[in-house]
Amino acid sequence: MGDWGMIERRKTSIVTVGDLKIGSEYPIVIQSMTKTDTCDIDKTTKQIQRLEKAGCELIRVAVKTSEDARAIRDIKKNINIPIVADIHFDYKLALEAVNYGADKIRINPGNINKKSHVNNVIVCALENNVAIRVGINSGSFTKNNSLKQNPEHAMVDELLKYLENFYAQKFYNIVISIKSSDVVSTCSALKRVASLCDCPIHLGITSTGLPEDGIVKSSVGIGALLLDGIGDTIRVSLTGESLLEIETAKRILVASGARYFVPEIISCPTCGRTQVDLISIVRELKQKLGNLKLKDCGKEKLTVAVMGCEVNGPGEARNADIGIAFGKNRGAIFCDGKIVETVHVSYAVDKLISAIRRLIG
Numbered sequence: 412m413g414d415w416g417m418i419e420r421r422k423t424s425i426v427t428v429g430d431l432k433i434g435s436e437y438p439i440v441i442q443s444m445t446k447t448d449t450c451d452i453d454k455t456t457k458q459i460q461r462l463e464k465a466g467c468e469l470i471r472v473a474v475k476t477s478e479d480a481r482a483i484r485d486i487k488k489n490i491n492i493p494i495v496a497d498i499h500f501d502y503k504l505a506l507e508a509v510n511y512g513a514d515k516i517r518i519n520p521g522n523i524n525k526k527s528h529v530n531n532v533i534v535c536a537l538e539n540n541v542a543i544r545v546g547i548n549s550g551s552f553t554k555n556n557s558l559k560q561n562p563e564h565a566m567v568d569e570l571l572k573y574l575e576n577f578y579a580q581k582f583y584n585i586v587i588s589i590k591s592s593d594v595v596s597t598c599s600a601l602k603r604v605a606s607l608c609d610c611p612i613h614l615g616i617t618s619t620g621l622p623e624d625g626i627v628k629s630s631v632g633i634g635a636l637l638l639d640g641i642g643d644t645i646r647v648s649l650t651g652e653s654l655l656e657i658e659t660a661k662r663i664l665v666a667s668g669a670r671y672f673v674p675e676i677i678s679c680p681t682c683g684r685t686q687v688d689l690i691s692i693v694r695e696l697k698q699k700l701g702n703l704k705l706k707d708c709g710k711e712k713l714t715v716a717v718m719g720c721e722v723n724g725p726g727e728a729r730n731a732d733i734g735i736a737f738g739k740n741r742g743a744i745f746c747d748g749k750i751v752e753t754v755h756v757s758y759a760v761d762k763l764i765s766a767i768r769r770l771i772g
């Protein structure tokens with residue numbers, strides 16, 4: 412763990428994917444994957460544009476045919492984020508995807524493992540400055556017996572052995588991932604591999620289920636690794652709406668102290684001491700602060716505490732950049748640890764917004 416509230420990242424090599432850099436010197440990248448048929452260019456492009464607007468920084472598309480590979484060329488014309496071609500079984504599709512402009516290839520040692528095929532992909536990626544993610548997934552892992560006996564070791568050993576071929580050809584533009592639907596196995600495997608190589612790591616828990624389950628599994632798994640400094644890109648996989656994957660990824664990064672996007676609200680759960688409608692106040696504040704992007708106001712982090720009474724209220728409000736601790740019908744606004752004014756509850760949200768605007772200038 413680094414300074415109070417900040418994670419200390421594991422040192423990694425730096426990977427270049429189009430205009431994007433991945434690794435410990437750069438912010439943790441938010442990824443997603445399209446859920447459309449890739450060769451439906453219009454639908455796929457529109458889905459990527461929506462994800463990009465929501466904060467997706469790297470997008471993966473399934474390439475299962477030559478037509479999908481060809482679609483990358485047209486999709487790229489109308490998006491602004493790098494594109495990753497997800498390849499399984501047929502290494503020739505990786506070559507085609509690179510030819511049509513993929514910025515990164517994801518290959519799976521579980522189904523592309525003939526040395527001459529892998530070498531062809533490496534040479535093609537080298538010649539075109541394309542990155543490769545080597546991603547092992549427990550669902551397509553071939554050594555099922557060893558997986559049952561010791562899943563972490565089996566997947567890590569397989570991955571490291573696979574990488575030897577890349578290093579032999581001086582190919583280092585590599586991101587790695589090991590995914591499983593089991594949170595504990597994924598975390599153990601990634602902690603082990605993180606100590607054995609310096610490649611940037613892509614984090615995700617796979618096949619997590621519907622959002623109500625998947626959000627919790629992803630938060631626990633990705634969050635635990637981030638707190639240990641592991642992880643350079645993340646994808647939340649949900650059996651559901653893609654935009655929710657991006658929103659959840661952002662929330663995990665904020666909760667882990669890895670990245671901030673909008674002001675963070677700290678608010679108490681309310682209890683028998685609360686004398687105002689704190690839930691409505693926080694909802695209104697969150698909605699009004701949603702448009703205030705930290706990058707636009709030059710702040711890395713901004714915390715706003717909204718607390719229901721004098722028990723924990725003044726302490727949290729003092730520790731935040733801006734805070735309010737309510738009593739009966741009134742609240743004391745704190746700025747940089749000091750009370751600057753007391754306001755009636757009906758003006759509280761607007762007064763807080765004004766105080767935030769004064770703070771960020």
Ligand code: SF4
Pocket residue numbers: 679680681682683684685718719720721722723724
């Ligand atoms: S801050 Fe006060 S109102 Fe809020 S939960 Fe704690 S004791 Fe209850």
